[in-house]
Each structure stands twice: as C-alpha cells, then as structure tokens.
Amino acid sequence: MKGKATSFDIAHYAGVSQSTVSRALRNSHLVNEETRKRVFDIAKKLNYKVDKNASNLRTQQSSTLALLLFEDPTSDESQINPFFLAMLGSITRACAKEGYDLLVSFQSASADWQADYEDSHRADGIILLGYGDYIDYQPKFNTLLEQNTKFVCWGATVDNRPDLTVCCDNYGGGKLAAEHFIAHSRTDCAFIGDASDHSPEFFSRFQGFKDELLANNVKINERKTANAISTEESGYHATRSLIANNIKFNALFAASDLIAIGAIRALKEANINVPKDVAVVGFDNIAIASYVNPPLTTIEQNTTIAGQMLVENLLKLIRGEDVQSTLLPPVLISRKSSS
Amino acid sequence: MKGKATSFDIAHYAGVSQSTVSRALRNSHLVNEETRKRVFDIAKKLNYKVDKNASNLRTQQSSTLALLLFEDPTSDESQINPFFLAMLGSITRACAKEGYDLLVSFQSASADWQADYEDSHRADGIILLGYGDYIDYQPKFNTLLEQNTKFVCWGATVDNRPDLTVCCDNYGGGKLAAEHFIAHSRTDCAFIGDASDHSPEFFSRFQGFKDELLANNVKINERKTANAISTEESGYHATRSLIANNIKFNALFAASDLIAIGAIRALKEANINVPKDVAVVGFDNIAIASYVNPPLTTIEQNTTIAGQMLVENLLKLIRGEDVQSTLLPPVLISRKSSS
DNA sequence: TGACATTATGACACCGGTGTCAGGAATTTA
DNA sequence: TAAATTCCTGACACCGGTGTCATAATGTCA
Numbered sequence: 001m002k003g004k005a006t007s008f009d010i011a012h013y014a015g016v017s018q019s020t021v022s023r024a025l026r027n028s029h030l031v032n033e034e035t036r037k038r039v040f041d042i043a044k045k046l047n048y049k050v051d052k053n054a055s056n057l058r059t060q061q062s063s064t065l066a067l068l069l070f071e072d073p074t075s076d077e078s079q080i081n082p083f084f085l086a087m088l089g090s091i092t093r094a095c096a097k098e099g100y101d102l103l104v105s106f107q108s109a110s111a112d113w114q115a116d117y118e119d120s121h122r123a124d125g126i127i128l129l130g131y132g133d134y135i136d137y138q139p140k141f142n143t144l145l146e147q148n149t150k151f152v153c154w155g156a157t158v159d160n161r162p163d164l165t166v167c168c169d170n171y172g173g174g175k176l177a178a179e180h181f182i183a184h185s186r187t188d189c190a191f192i193g194d195a196s197d198h199s200p201e202f203f204s205r206f207q208g209f210k211d212e213l214l215a216n217n218v219k220i221n222e223r224k225t226a227n228a229i230s231t232e233e234s235g236y237h238a239t240r241s242l243i244a245n246n247i248k249f250n251a252l253f254a255a256s257d258l259i260a261i262g263a264i265r266a267l268k269e270a271n272i273n274v275p276k277d278v279a280v281v282g283f284d285n286i287a288i289a290s291y292v293n294p295p296l297t298t299i300e301q302n303t304t305i306a307g308q309m310l311v312e313n314l315l316k317l318i319r320g321e322d323v324q325s326t327l328l329p330p331v332l333i334s335r336k337s338s339s
Numbered sequence: 340m341k342g343k344a345t346s347f348d349i350a351h352y353a354g355v356s357q358s359t360v361s362r363a364l365r366n367s368h369l370v371n372e373e374t375r376k377r378v379f380d381i382a383k384k385l386n387y388k389v390d391k392n393a394s395n396l397r398t399q400q401s402s403t404l405a406l407l408l409f410e411d412p413t414s415d416e417s418q419i420n421p422f423f424l425a426m427l428g429s430i431t432r433a434c435a436k437e438g439y440d441l442l443v444s445f446q447s448a449s450a451d452w453q454a455d456y457e458d459s460h461r462a463d464g465i466i467l468l469g470y471g472d473y474i475d476y477q478p479k480f481n482t483l484l485e486q487n488t489k490f491v492c493w494g495a496t497v498d499n500r501p502d503l504t505v506c507c508d509n510y511g512g513g514k515l516a517a518e519h520f521i522a523h524s525r526t527d528c529a530f531i532g533d534a535s536d537h538s539p540e541f542f543s544r545f546q547g548f549k550d551e552l553l554a555n556n557v558k559i560n561e562r563k564t565a566n567a568i569s570t571e572e573s574g575y576h577a578t579r580s581l582i583a584n585n586i587k588f589n590a591l592f593a594a595s596d597l598i599a600i601g602a603i604r605a606l607k608e609a610n611i612n613v614p615k616d617v618a619v620v621g622f623d624n625i626a627i628a629s630y631v632n633p634p635l636t637t638i639e640q641n642t643t644i645a646g647q648m649l650v651e652n653l654l655k656l657i658r659g660e661d662v663q664s665t666l667l668p669p670v671l672i673s674r675k676s677s678s
Numbered sequence: 679t680g681a682c683a684t685t686a687t688g689a690c691a692c693c694g695g696t697g698t699c700a701g702g703a704a705t706t707t708a
Numbered sequence: 709t710a711a712a713t714t715c716c717t718g719a720c721a722c723c724g725g726t727g728t729c730a731t732a733a734t735g736t737c738a
Contacts, residue, residue, distance in 0.1 A: 004458060004460075006723095006724060006725085007724070007725065008724080008725095016687075016688085017687065017688045017689080018688090018724090018725085019687075019688060019689075019690090019726085019727090020686080020687060020688075022724095022725065022726065022727095023686095023687090023726090023727095026726090030685080030686065030687085031686070031687085032685080032686060032687085035686080035687090047458065047486065049455065049458035049459040050459060050724090050725075051396070051459060051460050051723085051724050051725065052459045052460055052461045052725095053391075053392045053393075053395040053396040053401070053460050053461075053723085053724080053725090054392075054396050054693090054723070054724035054725035054726085055724080055725055055726075056392040056693095056725095057390070057392035057393050057396055057692095057693050057694065057695085057723090057724085057725075057726095058692075058693050058724085058725055058726045058727080059693085059725090059726065059727095060693075062392070064442075069431075080424075080425075080428040082421070082424075082626060085419075085421075085424040085425075085427070085428065086419075086424075088424070088427070088443075089419040089424065089445075092408075092443050092444070092445055093445060096444060096445060101442050101444065101461065102442065102443050102444070103403075103440050103441065103442055103443075104427075104431050104441050104442075104443045105431070105435060105440065105441070106428075106431055106432060106435060116388060119343060119386065119388035120388040120389060120390060120391045121343075121390050121391055121392050121694095122391045122392075122440065147386065261630060287421060287627065288626065288627045288630050291600060291627050291630055291631045291632075292630045292631070292632070293630075293631070293632030345693095345694060345695085346694070346695065347694080347695095355717075355718085356717065356718045356719075357694090357695085357718090358696085358697090358717075358718060358719075358720090359716085359717060359718075361694095361695065361696065361697090362696090362697095362716095362717090365696090369715080369716065369717085370716070370717085371715080371716060371717090374716085374717090389694090389695075390693085390694050390695065391695095392693080392694080392695085393693070393694035393695035393696085393723090394694080394695055394696075395695095395723095396693090396694085396695075396696095396722095396723050396724065396725085397694085397695055397696045397697080397722075397723050398695090398696065398697095398723085399723075460724095679738100680737105680738095681736100681737090681738085682735100682736080682737085682738105683734105683735085683736075683737100684733100684734080684735070684736090685732100685733080685734075685735090686731100686732090686733080686734095687730105687731085687732080687733095688729105688730090688731085688732100689728105689729090689730085689731100690727105690728090690729085690730105691726105691727090691728085691729100692725100692726085692727085692728100693724105693725090693726090694723105695722100695723090696721105696722085696723090697720105697721095697722085698719105698720090698721085698722100699718105699719090699720090699721105700717105700718090700719085700720105701716105701717090701718090701719105702715105702716090702717085702718100703714105703715085703716085703717100704713100704714085704715075704716100705712100705713080705714070705715090706711100706712080706713070706714085707710105707711080707712070707713085708709100708710085708711075708712090
C-alpha cells in the first residue's frame, strides 16, 4: 500500500461502494449492521483516517478554533505573560473536551490579522486574547462583525455586543482590593497600572478600587497613581518613580501580579518593608504569585473557568445560539504581602 | 455577496478563467502582469482568502504542524508545567516565522494518539513534548516510523533515530551542577529526581552529576537520593522524607526547578537555611526560579532555541532533508540559593 | 396478488482549489 | 511568407470525502 488509505480502498476490499463506506464510518443508520462491521474492520486494518481536508471542504466547517494571542508590543519578546499561558492551557483543554482542535497563533496588535483564519476556512471561530490597546481594535471588530465571523474575546468590550466578551469582573476585583486594605486599616493607598481609560481592564480595576475606598470615606490621591503595563520591569520603574518623588503610602494596589512583583522589588530596594510598611495586592493570581517573597496577596481570575467559558460561548455563537454576557467573579487570595 | 468569495467570483469580475485567477494569486510567472494586478485588486475588494481546505486537499499538505503535549499523568490537572508552557510559546513563534500554523493538543500518555493528526492530513508533521515514561512510547514511535509520519520529539530518544530528538545536554547539565558545588566546597551532596533510568532525562542529569563528582573524588551516597516527578509537591515530599530519615547534606541538586522549589519549602519548614546550611541547584530556569526566596540557582535550558530547533528539524524531515541529532548546551545561572 | 412502505445500496454531483495539457496570439527566425 | 518560439489563457481532470437522488430488494397489508 503506497500512500494513505482512502475510503475507495476500503470500498474495494469490502466489496461495497465508496458511498456506503462513508456512511458506515459515520454510523449512519442507513447502513446494514453487518456491512458496517466489515467496513470498520477493514478501516482499522488499513489504519484509515478520514481526510480532514476533504471532509472540511465538503461540509464547510473545520472542527477547529483559532486562538489569537496579542502580546503587549512593548513587553519582552522572550517571555510570555504567564497569565495568558495559563489561559492558553485551559482553552486547549476546553477545546479538547468539546472535540475541537485548536490553532494557536501569536499576533502583534498592529498586524492585519482580522478574519484570516476564519475566511480561509481553517477555523470555525476565533478567540481573541490579550491586554492592551483595545481601543485600536474596534475597527477590526467591526470588520469581523461585518463578515459575520464568529469570535469571542477576553477582556475587551465590543461595541453593542456584550455577548462577545468574557471577562473577569474587574470593577468588583478592584473593590475587593479596597475592602481588604480597609479591613486592615491601610487607608493611605497607591495604585499602579493605568488610571486612564486606555486599558479598559486596568481602568475598571482602578474604578472599583477608588469607588470602594470612597464608599468608606477614603480618597485616593491622584499623585499616588502611576502608569504601568503588565510587566515586572514596568511595575518596578513605576514604583521607583513614586518613591523618587517622595510619595508616601502604606498600601499599594497593582493592576497585575507582574506589576506587583516589580513593585515589591522596587520597595525592597528602597528599604521599605512589605507588608509592614506597605501592603501590596496584585491581580491575576499567576503561578509565580505564591512563590515570591513575601507571597503575594492577589485578586484571582479563574483561568480554568475563563477558558471554558470562552470556548463554550464561541461554540454557541457558531451554532447560532444565544449567548449571554459573561462576567467572572474575582476572588481575593490572601497571602503575606498584605498582612 | 452571500457567503465567502471564491476564485470563480474573482474570475467572473475579472473576465478571465478561474485557472488564471488561481495562477495569478500565486504569482505564477505564466500570467500577464496586467491581468495579475486586476485579479489582485478584485481579490482584495472581495476580501478573498484562499480556502485552505481545498488547497490542502489538492496539494496534499497542510502548512500546519501539530504539537502534542504529554502531561505527567500524576501531576496536578490544573497547572501545566511552566517549562512546557515556555516551550509552547517558543514553538508557536518558530512556526509563525516559518509560515506554518500550529495545532496544539494535550494528550495523556496512554491515549491512542499516534498519527491521528498526520494521517488525517491535519498536519504535515508532529512535535512531541513531555517528560515522563518515555519507555512506554517506543512502540508508538515505531508505529509512527512505519507509517512514515514525520515527527520530532523533545527529550525522549527514539531507537536508532537520534536525528528525531532535540534535547538539552542533560548529562552536561548535571556536570555543571556538580562543578558548581565543588567550586563552593559543598561536597556532601543529595539528589532529588529519578535516579533510575525510568525517566531518561532525569537519569542523565544524575549521571552527569555523579560522574563529575567522582572526577573530583567525591562520592554520592545512594541513601542521599530520592525519587520525585517534576512537581513542587513531589519535590516537597521527597525532601521531607530525606529529612525525616535524618539524612544530612549540604548541597542539593534537584532534577527540575519545580522539585527544587518544593525542596526549599521542605528545608525551610525544617529550619534548614538555604543556602547557608544547604545549597540548592535546580534545572530548567523556569520564570518562577528568579522570584522564589532565595532566588534559585539553576541549569538553564534555552527554550527559545529549543523550540526553534524542533520546528526547523521537523521541517527538514518533511522536506526530506537530512537532520543531525541536536544537543543543546545547558548554562548554569547562579543565584542566591547556592551561595 | 397488487399497492405501498421500509431498508440498503450505488451513481453522481459537489466543495474550491491546483496542475496538466492543448491551443491561440504575438513575436522571432529562416 | 512559412515555421518556430514564446507568452498567455481556458478547459478539464483531480484531490477525498459528503449529501442527494434513484432504485433494487424485502417486508407489510388489504
């Protein structure tokens, strides 16, 4: 036998037509039990596998989802944000559970990525994953919508289509951080992340934080906030600049764990003790968080559930079913960095 | 325009045949420059994308590689080994650079995974990635070889086919660890990993470690070794049992960083200071390693290069070119856990 | 026994490209 | 001017399945 076996080969050996083989292999009730068994036996002997390309071409679908990972363009090329890696893991698992393959691809935010996967019939739908300048994405979202491409995204909101987004309740997460500080009587708070609305996730976290503080009659001073993207380096530098400007605080909420880890490094360097002098709370609960010194208190986003929801919602969209907007509840994980 | 545009649509608007469109889009020199331009313009206007299924079916290849990730079946379901996640990231990048898509799939070691991807024409080749009981895989490797499936694997050796393996020089890495201890006059050494040959990577690390010690007239006592799989928990328990058995040592080589991190936890709990009482060296240099307390000295495996080599070698195999066995040089990263 | 439903199968068009072959038009050569 | 060559294009088979339709064989009922 040269090359791979086809359904015609099976048909030949089984003494039936190729149509019957195709039906038999897909367990059509239209085929006789005895014939079906014979076909299966021969298929197994020939190590036959359905040609996905032929099958997909005919049925116009692919049983494949595409995951586009957008990296913060300014972040270090060699390291991928561990939060996204965790998401990738859970998305992969969720896909497998649903019988879908997963195509993974890293993208830069600026690239001309829209639709390529779905238009070329490589995937039935797309999952978009990334932090960053989501504002720039809206035109691309519109293109996707126009072309009726099925997609869901993590974090970013799509105008008028809340159902396409799965994200953590960032606002609620920010409130949790504030509650925690208040419970520990740390009311001189700083925030590192992005207090502008350029990065909507960070912005929501800050809003929730600020609002909950206000609800407890605590005001956060604008000067005690600094911008940072989600890297350790960026958190380190932002914190250093606060310290250099002689800004005082006894509690620090970082918009992500990586920022928090960088912040702790900067604090240590300045001989500021964590948590005695400054309590630190991060966001994400990446794997590293429990290993740093001191172990990091953080707002957990459950990546397992998040990945499942992204996949489930996307499959619903593909099947034409209704999808609800999905907000995942954050949970505060208390460790030593804040007590 | 209902549905997606096909090459026939373009042909219609351009007033040429579908054949010409196909040729034009693939920049065949057989097509007139003017015609080519017209076709491109219309394709762009219609947002045309080549149907991958049709194209793959005809050309009998897929421009896709499959990555099968084997997880240690005994490890915690919810957390993926960060070393593999790093590899996944670099493999993804390498694929993108070569113009290939990447299908990612998690597998349990026991499953009937062989060949499914390549036989069904979903991928042109397969990358196998995992620690673990590679011995069990040999029959499956044989099946793959028989079917002429193109594959490469990380770590595991395939009988008589060294060219199919990309791996770190584990033996050399073990020697580096030994050299380091000797340079710091820590000669009472323990090893945690797997000193049996069940796990060939760990075994090689141990051999290199042992041999280099011997070359310096230091003998490692068998009682000072303990088995562990590559998880923090396993490293923790293995170390606890050493301590419980009252085994003394002033240097500890762990076969992976996760094991080392667990070991440090156990040592701390027993009030054994790292590095003063016991110097610890791990293996892998995962991202967490530099954040733990104390920061972990470790033998780095360069995942960026490893991913590139896996992809490059696999593509060579697919193209029918010769491939050399690939051993990557490990590098010792010195941090506070060992000095 | 004829009308009709049920079951199992084969023939065939089709999905959307790619590659081969034949041939017309334009250009060069004898 | 006829022959040869080059350039460009269209017709068509093909990749390997899936789905529709026609039909033969068998069973059911009046």
